[in-house]
Amino acid sequence: MEWDQRAFAWLYRSFRRVTGSGPSTDADVSPLESLTARFETLSHLLTGKKWEVVAGKAMGGVGPERLVLPQRTAWLDDPEEQASFFLYRVVVGVTSSELGFVAGHDWSNRRRALAMLIAIPSIHQEILARYPGAESLVDRCTAISSERFQFDEQSADLRCFSNACRAILRADPGLLVDTSSASILASELVGAATPGLSLRSLADTSMDFERALEKLSRRRAVADYRSPWGLLMPPSIPWNASLEPPDDPQTNLPTGTERKMRRRPTDVEYVDLESQKDKDNPVVHSFEKVHTATEYQSGRKQLDGSDQLAEQEEALEELELSKLTRTSETAQSVYRADLRAGLHTADLEEEQTSTRAHRYREWNFKRREYRDDWCTVNEQISPPTGPASAVAAASRRLHGEVLCLQAELKRLELERRWRNRQLDGSEIDIDALVDRQATLMAGRHPDPRIYVRRKVHDSELAMLILVDASLSSDSWVSGKRIFDVVRDSTQVLVESFAPTSAKLAIGAFYSNTRRDCRFLVAKGFEDDTHLGLQRLHGVAPAGYTRIGPAVRHALEVLDRSGARRRLILLLTDAKPTDYDHYEGQYGVEDVRQALREAGEQGVHCLALAVRDKGEAYLTQMFGPHGWLLLPDVHSLPGGFISVATDFLRS
């Protein structure tokens, strides 16, 4: 960078610091983030429709099915006051939408703010009629706002506007004592803002006042009309969704250096290209700023260890996303770069003959809804086998663990099936009865426990061992390769359960984006055990760890068993990742949701996490008793029994 560029950048940054228009930093993070889910649920409950709650610049506003709440509420220092204020804004928002108040697309921001101001008394009246419990909330928030809200009163029209705000808040026209023309207008505004407003009169009144204001101020530029209620917004543009990144960006990278850009386009202006159509000069898309950002992204890291994050941030900050254009013209040409370099492995490129594709939904925790038909799981019925000698060698090596687990299973089985000498039971315990008679004859008090309780109906158990075969299991934990531990553990489980009546299957999974999730059925419920293990030895780690679709497909496979008690045993390094944004909280929430679905279908899930220490998110995914650390195969017998006892006993 040249010295003049540096100087300019420094000046610019200083200017931004002084004006405070830079991106918000973590220090003044809005408390709104943690409240979004609550308010989305509440507005849905109140209206029966789905709402989106987002943080916006300035005081935000309300449009149909979209609430934009102020991100900065520095003028409210008490967190409780903030929460009440947000709640108030939610109720105001949904009520104004229920009353049918919507701004037109062509309204200016000034007019949108005026319209909201005029509509407030009607909205308040409706709130009190609908929600008797809201009275104290409305009173409190009106008081807070009129006390603390900072009105900017530099110009005549703003003074008029804020006077009107205050007068409406306190329902006191006496506040408008000033006789300036601005105040006269404001008092008219208060008069116009009577309860029982219709959308039509709202539109007309707000337009009249806007014209009057325009005459008054003789300024074309519209200053920031801040009212405690924000702006009345137009119906969202149908393809509004494309404002958001198509996939939710990850929110918590393990590196901890990522910071989310907090600036989001909330009050987007809509530009209709059809009206400005010029045949001779067709529109071309210009993404200069985006270019700047991507250039930085693909730049090289400096050898001295510095990076250009600050510059990249600036570039992103400068991106103007608040103007949206729509046209029916199709693009003449499209550049498209789907980078897949380096992500193929030999295994993925092989032509698969015996695959069947299944589509599954995925849980988007941010919007709290499913993405239907999102993931494609290709099921491969009989994957190639590995060497038989490897299975035999492992069998010899793991003999001790198998014996140990078998003994534990036997103990559980006996415990489960028969219980002698019970106070109550379906059968009479002959031994106990003879004892009792003898005791009676001897003139002593007999033991009343003379029944046998028996599980008359032994319900079938089907267990699917779900093996994580992603490339991450090719890494090492405490001196052992994760995939080896997983494979050995599977073998111990399979051999231990072989003499029992339980039905067993082995599935291995990895993924390569949502479009290509693989599920290899190493052993179906009816397949030979040895063949299954041999196939498992033929699996080589590849791809990524998309656990959600694997679990959903495992449910489908388990369903084929027809058994009453069904268990999915997940052997994994327990890090949900895939390179199309399936990571961080998104991945964790999807796994959690998939397990919830399993629970609803009566399928029990346990996870054996091959890693050396636990993480909080394991509990988040699998529940407090749904997982166990498996540092090596020797801890399998004891560990498995400790997590599975309750299930096996049931």
Add this chain to the structure above:
Amino acid sequence: MRAIPPWYRPVGREVELFEHAHRQRLPLLLAGPTGCGKTRFVEAMAAQLDLPLITVACHDETSSIDLVGRFLIRGAETVWQDGPVTRAVRAGAILYLDEIIEAREDVIVVLHSLTDHRRELYIDRLDETLFAPESFMVVASFNPGYARGFKELRPSTRQRFVVQRFSYPETKVETEIVAHEAKLENGPAKRLVEFANKVRAMDELQLAETVSTRLLVTAGKLISSGVAPRVACNAAVVQPITDDHAQLEALQDLANLMF
């Protein structure tokens, strides 16, 4: 002495259907969500028909011996003790199998001969066949909502029953029920029902079970005994239906707005 019949507010033509099913000696299956009044309905009908009511709460461990009867040791004697089904047949009572779906299929099969035209019960341990008197009737209930897993009634069982489906009553009727049961004014009762309807309308909450009439009656009882409506609503309706933090708060916000 005849007990006071329990209060029941008919919501459809279920009373009529019950009477006809009883007259025609047909078994009746009541399907509906928890807390919508299935059990109360059966109690009221038993009282109306002046028949004893024998209730079996079915569960996973229910065995056919539990239903039919068993031998007990009393002193040096072996005594036979009738199970509830046998007792109901002998007494010509109404046999109510609550949550029939929880019992294992092979246990239910014991009832097959009782629920079709044969109306008989064979007790293998006594080698005795009981024939049901005219007044005997089998009523079963099940909740299609939270059946664990894909547990469904076997068609051979289900098709023996006449099915009466229940759901939560419409606002006016439910208000009447809540007001009567909780001895509450009409106003707060109606508000409780409106609250419930808002929650019921929102499938996205993914609740295992939504707000039942029973929960509303509980909340109503708390209110009429002097608990603040917001507190009552939280303790008796919001807390029992979810553990999700955001949902709890949103539901509490809703309760605060409505009361």
